[in-house]
Amino acid sequence: MNKPIYVTQPSLAPLEEVNEYLRQIWESGIMTHNGPLMQRLEKEVSEYEGVPDTICLANGTCAMQLAIRALDLEGEIITTPFTFIATANVIAWERCTPVFVDIDPDTWNIDPDKIEDAISDKTVAVLPVHVFSAPCDVARIQQIAGEHGLKVIYDAAHAMCVKLNGKSIMSYGDVSCTSFHATKLFNTCEGGACFTENKELASRIRKMRFFGFDEMKEIVDDGINAKMTEIAAGLGLANLRYLDEVRKKRRDKYEFYRSLLDSCGFISFQKYDPEEYNYSYMPILFDSEERLLCKLEQLANAKIYPRRYFYPSLNNIELFSHPKLPVANAVAKRIACLPLYNKLSDSSIRTICSVLLENG
Structure with missing residues (x-):
């Protein structure tokens, strides 16, 4: 199993x-x-x-x-x-x-x-x-x-x-x-x-x-x-002692994800300078919350568990004020972080991307 x-x-x-x-x-x-x-x-x-x-x-x-x-x-x-x-x-x-x-729609x-x-x-x-x-x-x-x-x-x-x-x-x-x-x-x-x-x-x-x-x-x-x-x-x-090695491995895995997902029409990515980024997370932005929820369910059925970062946008939390922040609200509803860590295999990344891309 x-x-x-x-x-x-x-x-x-x-x-x-x-x-x-x-x-x-x-x-x-x-x-x-x-x-x-x-x-x-x-x-x-x-x-x-x-x-x-x-x-x-x-x-x-x-x-x-x-x-x-x-x-x-x-x-x-x-x-x-x-x-x-x-x-x-x-x-x-x-x-x-x-x-x-509110936040920038590209950098978040x-x-x-x-x-x-x-x-x-x-x-x-x-x-x-x-x-x-x-x-x-x-x-x-x-x-x-x-x-x-x-x-x-x-x-x-x-x-x-x-x-x-x-x-x-x-x-x-x-x-x-x-x-x-x-x-x-x-x-x-x-x-x-x-x-x-x-x-x-x-x-x-x-x-x-x-x-x-x-x-x-x-x-x-x-x-x-x-x-x-x-x-x-x-x-x-x-x-x-291993921090540089850890960053390099995560960058390699991040870029492998990108090679498999860049052509996907319903997923987009954070805007960043490749040399000003540490590749500690693999965030992806879906074109709708409905698609995100559908894909999370499909991934869970395959025993793959991404996480929604950061949902909900904090301006919607009862503890705080509730200003209308359309960009933050839209991004928070549609974003998830895919699995990313040192021991994650290329075959696992292929499987994750295959599930994401299946049936559009």
Whole structure:
């Protein structure tokens, strides 16, 4: 009987390499609290990304929460509705108000032309998302933010390994936040990080992730428990060695999908620069929601399980406001991510595409 094919699997280093880090943890007896492996991971991720400061955290949600709190934001934060619920949740959790604006129909990122119209006297920041790793229009967003005195926090949860204008996408904004969740290109099982070029801000986030303690164990700031454990850091150090290989394999599989689906008249794809993309997801856009639902049913019958990302558009969630955002609503209803991971075979990709293309 054929095994089910799920939307993703974690990319993992060989177990013996992870075990070496576990051995070090067992010998040191240090499991958390700014441990040596976490410090080493921060250093190596900074070197890999070419950014001055990486602050490792328990998860990507904590990263965005601490960014908002460390910037002392109170008011409205403009963001995209086409994203995972955590993006809006953290804004509300930090007692700010998410204000949704529509997205670009080609890139599926926040539409900069819509940002300015949403700015009010209560607006304090913009929180765009690099959707599926395709970079936002960072120059235009920064211009708007500068003209209106707004902070910029990027949700870069999908965007490890992405460069824009010759530098890491994590270099943009006041803070960029990423996720090291198991489903991401680079993972620590659970984890995340903030990136900033502001040394004072980096120092504050480091204190805030550990209850507000400074290096002398004095409580000097508002804080929370958002520390990364040594076990997570050890897994991250092992996985980091393979990150370039992981990206290459996923790009190869992504491009194989494209070779089979590009001529399909009812499927289209995200607009992106091939060198500014990490190929961690395989999103496709159907010409109608009816066709999407039909194809998902056909795939499920073949034990193939894509996932709808991101549905529904968050402006339709009861918790939040309900502006009319026609592009986000239309995209969210018609998009699905096909299975994509290192061990996915070419034969499985052929099968998936065969089911998609069968009977139009």
